[in-house]
Amino acid sequence: MTHRFALRVYYEDTDLAGIVYYANYLKFIERARTEFVRGLGVDQGRLRAEKGVVFAVRRVEADYLRPAKFDDELEVLTGVVSLGGARIALSQEVMRGAERLFAAHVVLVCMTEDGHPARLPPEIRAVLDPKRH
Numbered sequence: 565m566t567h568r569f570a571l572r573v574y575y576e577d578t579d580l581a582g583i584v585y586y587a588n589y590l591k592f593i594e595r596a597r598t599e600f601v602r603g604l605g606v607d608q609g610r611l612r613a614e615k616g617v618v619f620a621v622r623r624v625e626a627d628y629l630r631p632a633k634f635d636d637e638l639e640v641l642t643g644v645v646s647l648g649g650a651r652i653a654l655s656q657e658v659m660r661g662a663e664r665l666f667a668a669h670v671v672l673v674c675m676t677e678d679g680h681p682a683r684l685p686p687e688i689r690a691v692l693d694p695k696r697h
Contacts, residue, residue: 565643565644565694566641566642566643567596567599567600567603567641567642567643568639568640568641569595569596569599569600569639569640569642570637570638570639571592571595571637571638571639571640572635572636572637572638573632573633573634573635573636573638574634575634577634578633578634582633582634583631583632583633584631584632584633584636586628589626589628589658589666589668590624590626592638592640592658592666593640593642593656593658593666593668593670595640596640596641596642596656597642597654597656597670597672600642604691604692605691606688606691611685611688612677615685616676616677616682617674617675617676617677617682617685618674618675618676618677619652619672619673619674619675620672620673620675621670621671621672622651622671622672622673623669623670623671624668624669624670624671625668625669626666626667626668627666627667627668628665628666629664629665629666629667630660630663630664630665631665632658632660632665632666636660637660638658638659638660638665639658639659639660640656640657640658640659641655641656641657641659642654642655642656643655643656643694644692644693644694645669645694646694647684647689647692647693647694648684649683649684650673650674650675650681650682650683650684651671651672651673651674651684652671652672652673652674652684652692653669653670653671653672654669654670654671654672655667655668655669655670656668656669656670674688
């Protein structure tokens with residue numbers, strides 16, 4: 565299962581050299597993750613209100629491979645690598661056509677609102693399970 569999220573690079577995304585500022589790739593992949601789970605029918609606000617759980621980024625391993633520039637049309641690809649009891653590992657790539665510009669391995673953790681670990685709710689596990697897709 566690979567989710568695709570399209571975006572365009574705006575002037576505000578670039579640095580003085582006219583290339584995407586490195587931290588903005590993290591914003592791009594965050595937006596893509598949000599749309600990924602939304603597309604699976606997961607309402608994160610309702611999950612928090614009803615189950616008292618939220619997701620937080622625990623780790624990001626990022627490789628900056630090629631620069632994106634102002635007005636580029638990009639696509640973020642997101643896929644589930646693995647699920648643990650309270651953890652979700654994702655692969656994310658930022659592409660410009662067939663050219664891979666950025667790659668990240670992202671680990672999310674499920675936790676209570678006060679920061680304690682929590683198990684992934686069964687309904688979340690069911691929609692994210694890579695074996696299901």
